[in-house]
Amino acid sequence: MTWKNILLILFNLMTKPTLFICQSCCFSEEHPEGQPADGAILLERVKAGQAESSNEIRVQRVACLWACDRPCVVAFTAPNKPTYLFSTLATECAPDLLEFAEKYTQSKTGNLSYQQFPEGLKEVAIAKIPYMKL
């Protein structure tokens, strides 16, 4: 592999839209030992759904997104696009996240109107953080 190829791979990784999923979120404080956290279940469902689609978003597990009192929590981000933080997500919303990922990835600006949101994401807590111009 040449240095040019390595740099291209790194560039693609750094500029690819990313969906961060908190793998530690739990709906209950009494999390049964040996059972996966609700966030981990959501993560696996998203990955399984992504394997069956042509979606190009990078899915990245994270330990915490600091909205622990509102599980499950995920964030979409990409260079030159706003960041969307979704919380109070059910583990069944993986298809909605993948639908949002498709629209977010396809959008040149990343600005999606509420009407464009998948039905399953219209009733959850949402934050939109503008991107920073460099």
Ligand code: FES
């Ligand atoms: S445990 Fe999921 S946001 Fe902190």
